[in-house]
Each structure stands twice: as structure tokens, then as C-alpha cells.
Amino acid sequence: MDVGPLNPASGYRPGAVSTFFVYKAGLFALGFWGWLAHLAFSGSPLSGWHVVAATGATTTTLVGVILGVRIALARSAASRHEQLMRSLVEISWYTFAKAPADRDLGRDVEGVDGDASVIRLSQESRPRPRR
Numbered sequence: 001m002d003v004g005p006l007n008p009a010s011g012y013r014p015g016a017v018s019t020f021f022v023y024k025a026g027l028f029a030l031g032f033w034g035w036l037a038h039l040a041f042s043g044s045p046l047s048g049w050h051v052v053a054a055t056g057a058t059t060t061t062l063v064g065v066i067l068g069v070r071i072a073l074a075r076s077a078a079s080r081h082e083q084l085m086r087s088l089v090e091i092s093w094y095t096f097a098k099a100p101a102d103r104d105l106g107r108d109v110e111g112v113d114g115d116a117s118v119i120r121l122s123q124e125s126r127p128r129p130r131r
Helices: 017-043 048-096
Strands: none
Touching: 017 048
16 A cells, blocks of 8 residues: 655655654663663662653653654644645546536537537637737
């Protein structure tokens, strides 16, 4: 399906750089949680390093979650924008290419000149001024 922002067929998909930071925050959070678990299960007395590890673990976890939610919202907004633009293009195209009211839309009838499915445009009634 969609392989990200480098796929030209997928349109604009934000978040390539932000995804890097989410993974980076997750890696740091994993490191801090591992360090905190090591300190907690090693049997050492409570020290300032426990506080540093706990603070780092919670901070990087929250940063990762917030950045992840931001990416999800940006991708959702980009998807909605893409769908809205497609709808507008379809509406404008169907409005422009609408068949005349006196023509039967259910069948292709050859026109006066033998052209089927041709939209006749009215000719300009007044001549253009010469330059």
C-alpha cells in the first residue's frame, strides 16, 4: 500500500523526520527503563541515580508518546486533505464536463457532425477587436 513520504504515488505523507525522533525517544526510554530496572533489582540502596533513571524514563516515554500522537494526527490530517482535494477535483470536473440539458445521458448518440460524446461550446457572438 503506502510506503511513506518517498512514494510519489501516495501523495504527501508527513512524518519521516518526526518518526526518527519517535524511535530515538523510544530507544532512550528503553535505555532509561532498563537502567532503572537494573538499579531497582540490584539491591543497592536508594540514591540519586534512581531518581535520574526514573525521571529520564518517564520523560522520554512521554516525549515518545506525544510525538507519536502528533505524527498520527498529522497523517490523519494529510489523508483528510488529500480526500478533500480529490473530491473538489471530481466536483469541478463533473461540473465542467456536464452534458447539456437537452442531451440524453443514458446513451451516446452521434451528434450532427458524427461525433459521439462531444460537448458543444457556444461560439463567441461578437467579433474580437483588431490590434
